[in-house]
Amino acid sequence: MLYRENGQFKTSYTADQQIFPILQDRIAMALLLAVAFVAVPLLGSEYMFRAIFIPFLILSLAALGLNILVGYCGQISLGTGAFMAVGAYAAYNFQVRIEGMPVLLSLLLGGVCATAVGVVFGIPSLRIKGLYLAVATLAAQFFVDWAFLRIKWFTNDSASGSVSVADLNVFGLPIETPVAKYLFCLSFLMVFGLLAKNLVRSHIGREWMAIRDMDVAAAVIGIRPVHAKLSAFAVSSFIVGVAGALWGFVYLGSWEPAAFSIDRSFQLLFMVIIGGLGSIMGSFFGAAFIVLLPILLDQLLPALGSLVGLTFDTAVVSHVVFMIFGALIVFFLIAEPHGLARLWAVAKEKLRLWPFPH
């Protein structure tokens, strides 16, 4: 009744091509942004910013990048953690080695370096695909892990590859408080989200999807596979690299290569698959799910345990969380293989017809 496009006529090409063609969607989006930019900073506690909002924002940015590669272009990557690491360490080097380097610029240059590495490790995708490619990208993961651990130049000669940055400021504004960090990440996410959404609606996005759906047919209608695949690797690694730089600079502050291990790559792939392959919205859902689930379980388990008179020590809790996490992932894959974004789409369809069943 409330949510439908009936009566909303489009009279110009611009109106026809907007991202949210339905008025109600635009209102909802504006409300969401208002809540994110105004209400959350006013109401959120410091713990919530540190433990939930900031990791959620940065990881959804990384998931967004990965979704472009896996969801839109159909190239599986298990090396996302490596590209994040490249972004973080490259940004660190720009920051430390060049006097007076603006933080914003080093973050973006970190993304550019990740792009270069991503394209190099994307080259095998020209000959192999599917799970074989996944193994090829594992090489990127382990090689990069090793490089930042062993090659001292990358980490400014620090022991065991641990580095740290301090005194972040953008245009003279310090980014020290959790709220400032939150707003900084949120702005990044908004800009990149908009960019990604427009990219996948453009001719490049269509090329990616054509390659994903059937590469031979795509080549026949004149899409260059080399161009499409490498551009997907480049765009994806750029976003992932920037996310990695943010993860290091803003969330961790000081980090070592273990922060971007193979587990991070798996975590991001889980986000993309549980959220929904080939959906910008899905990346956010997936990130929220994967970030929130362990925190919720951590809180809930001891509470539940004390209810029935059991006390768990922390090691047991962490194992049980691991276990439930795995079980829930399997459950989600079985219940909705197309991810949370699909549930969202179904809900929207239902809402259009509401209160009628058909």
Added chain:
Amino acid sequence: MGPFLETLIGGLMTGMLYSLVALGFVLIFKASGVFNFAQGAMVLFAALTMARFAQWIPQWTGLSDKLLVNLLAFGVAMIVMIGVAWLIERLVLGKLVNQEGITLLMATLGITYFLDGFGQTLFGSDIYKIDVGLPKDPIFLFEQTFQGGVLINQEDLAAAAIAAALVALLAAFFQYTSTGRALRAVADDHQAAQSIGIPLSRIWVIVWSVAGFVALVAGIIWGSKLGVQFSLSLVALKALPVVILGGLTSVPGAIVGGLIIGVGEKLSEVFIGPYFGGGIEIWFAYVLALVFLLVRPQGLFGEKIIDRV
């Protein structure tokens, strides 16, 4: 000559263990097309079960004969692994028939997390020793042939013998029993196998049980060498380049691939590593697999079914 041979033999031993993990991997991939990330978790889980029951059985029953206790623990662990296989088929794979490869891959990753967490919740997360009475003392070989001879662990030799026996046993099982023939039929063509009356779901349980058996043996060998601990689970990742190198569908490929990776890793670490600052063991296997993929995507012994782009 001595150090070179010792590195070579050390590499062969490690490679053999990679082969055992890769073997379970190949078995499952052949029969169900599932890229089984959980093989490493199965190794850990099986080894944990074995180690703990070998400890518990004497406490509960007062048995003191080591061989008997180990045999009993082995039996219990095998039953547990069959149970795991049955549950995986029932609760996970049976529900995911006809899904895309990546979904199945993610499902096995979920199983990995579950088994890792479950095993450690149930059995604790300390380092446990498995003692099946493998001889420990190192021996010297070829002392007459050249200066110093070659130092070899008897344990490694015993492990190699066990692995060889396991492979022979599996080969015989696949070649000469009717179940083995059914397994080969399913591996060849699912639909054709089903149409002549081979029950797919039962075959999958059997394959996962066999993979569980291989995991158990691998777990015992690793466990008696290094102790049962969480890092066992990570060996699974090393099995990936091994199967790529050997070919995803080839049992001999898994063996040869494992040996090549093991030897290559150790030799490169010792002889090339110092020029790069050491530690190149971590990525050598993957880069080797990467190069191999570019030159020969189907692996050494694999069937040429891979799509060229």
